[in-house]
Amino acid sequence: MSVLAPTADRMAAMADRSSWLWSLWGVVAIGLAYGLVYTSMRLAISHNLPQDDVTANILAQTLEPGYVVRQPPLHEWLLWSVQRLTGPTLLSFLIIKYGLLTATFAFLYLVGKRVFADLRWAAMGALSPLFLYQIGWNLHEGVTHTMALICAVAASMWAFMRIAERGGIGDYLLFGLIAGIGLLSKYSFAGYLFVLLASALLQPSLRARVLDWRMLASIAAGGVIASPFLYWLVAGRHDLVALYGEAVAPKTSSRLTARAIGLGKAIYAPLAFLFPLDVILPVLFPGMLRTGREAVRQGVDPRSFDRGKADWPLLVFHITLGGFLVLILGALSTGATHYLERYMHPFLPFFLLTPLWLLVLVERSGNA
Template sequence: MSASSDTTAQAPSRAPWLWIAALALLVIITRLWMSSAVSWDQNEQLVWSQRLRLGYGPQPPLYTWLQWAVNLVLGPTTLAVVLVKNSLIALTFVFMLLAARQVLPERTAWLAAAGLAWLPGIGWQLLRDQTHTVMLTCAIACTWWLVLRHVRNPRPLGFVWIGLAVAWGILSKYSYALVAVALLVAALSVPAPRHALLSRGFWLAPLVTLALVAPHAWWVLEHWDKASGSTLDKLHPADTPSRLHGLATGSGDLLAFLLLAVLPWLLMAAYTLGRFWKTPRTSAAPAASTSHQRPGTLPWVEPLLRHYAIVVVAVLALMVLAGASKFDGRWIQPLLLMAPLWVLSRWPQAGNNERGARRYLAACLAMLVLMCSIAMLAPLRDAQRGNGDRLNWQLDAIAASLRQAGFNGQGMILAEHHTTGGVLHMLFPQAKVVVCDADDPGFHLGCAWRKAEKARAKGLPLLQVSTETPAPDAWWWAAWPIGSMPERRVYNLPYRWTDPDQARMKLEFIVYPADPSAAVSTSAAVHPALHASAHNHLQ
């Protein structure tokens, strides 16, 4: 009886898993309730995920492959994009909890995982429609779990799992390479992790990684400008006046984002747990120990995490010295995802403070609720201020306008931006959506003509469309033979909740019929009352 009771008491609690699942479901429901539209990166994914390719642009392809697979089941819908993103965020908490349980007592492990809510990188991901950064964050948490588990119990199969995680990270975002290098250097600098990573079967990890990454790596070599140009331009802005100015700007950005990455959590932990750093330091006692490692004998954990952080900061500093003059918080914050685990590994008994632990978890829950509330109320706030917001687009009104103008949802859609293309792919999933970026004149002049001419040659319906900021006239003319461009129509549609007198969404488009004989009379066939009829119908 007593033995059974002890076993039950020592079993890991199910409560954290239930909380993670419940909060993930709440976030998904509130996001779907907030708006049926999507914005920015997720629209780009809707366009790219129409087909499988080895590469798509300046980001690795794994997120797009995952979105493609989900779209096969759910279609190109808001639910599909919201489900992918928020499932990855939930899995980040899951993997962090699994990692913390390898090296911390049960209660403290839960504090380390829940503390992610106070890392700005996580909160920002909840607020914005991000994609690759979300998957990168999840891959980093998973990598740490698998590495910590392997160090505690080295075996050849563990290298296979680590190889899979590294391939996942590289195919999520190229900056993961810094994580892999920093983690490897840190592990080799500490005896126990070094012995584990050099144990029998170590060659399986790089073999698995190379086998999975090689096809995309080949694509990158063949499309180097497309894969690297955007990132390099962001790190080295063309308007940097001098090397000294770039050094000062880069150093300032780096310092600010490094502090922002950890300071909010540190302040919250100090407030809720009290002066936990003044308690005597003890070795971590993981929830489950292997036969050859007794709880409380893991002195390698804190040095491993500390050395990792040092390497990451050192590499970022070297990037500044090499000329990187601009950083973005979403690039840096995932790299320091392990900050709560690092600090708590120094004081693993912090979770024994029951009152402090309750306050800590309440603060984490409050932060998640606050982030979700801000995200949910942002479109309403923008509407009340008269600001056009992509999440306030009325998708039904857009679809109705285009159908009334003669577009039947088939053929090809030529969009001026991924935001437009993603929305129209949701509205007309049977049509092929192509994007010729109107902000890149050197690109769209060739792209628009090739795509439009292909549709005309096949007798397909063609919808050339731009939204919000008008595309330049050259973008429209580029798709048509000289003197034969059909009538371009302009609708001003109301935003949801917004006073139409303050802001309207501009929808410009050309509908080209599938029947070539109707193309000559396209302009004349459009009755002048059509615009007014559609406009009145949508008020």
């Protein structure tokens, strides 16, 4: 009995099935399956709500422009909407959490298609948050408002890429719409927007898009989306500066000591937040370290910023670098000492895209 070699049609069909795994729909399918598995496991174990979710469940019984000063209301708004169908149950929280996670995978894939030369790397980049402890593990019992922030960061990066590529008024409105939603997820999204746009100004091709008059349409759209909560803040005379001071207040009486501790944690905490991915990749692909040194050297050399078109890996590097600078300046100016990796969720926007840059180094190093 002879073994027949695969026909060209069969091989093509196998290739099509394999390529589907690296497509947008493949990534979405993985996200949905992942969420379904964990939702089933969680409901099988217990229907009890975690402590933070109990508070949110009470607040979401009514639809309000704002609830508590500490958090913008997007999560409660989503919860109120979903609970019109599910009731005030654990299932409503799980639907939102894993729905937003799947959407994050999708937006990161769309970003990755522009960052990577190979769609397989785009798919791996889309799923890279699962290799960060605070998301891949802590997500399942914590991370409420932060999940909306994660999705907004990925979506806004994709929308900004559309502005750079197409530049139509609709693209600017879409970016503003997503930015407004992001501002309703967590306050730190405003810092991410600033770093994103400031980083884009370093590249001439992106600078022209940022300084285009149509960016006013983005600002208007974002303002409209965020206006109910902004009105609630102003009408209630809530002090966000005092809130920030309480959140990152120095844990020592010495201002100099506080700045020294804060500076150390500002450098350490992002690296810990990226754990274990930032350890796994260099161990498996040591060649990325050499590629990384060259990428960093070019990333801080202004002569390399003008390449005639948008350099997306360079933009992601500058966003990451900007995140470090924000934390360092915060430590030096306020003496903030409360930068711990488990409290890095408010600063997550600066580093959510960093795994994409790390994977670019692996791709370029030829170790894959």
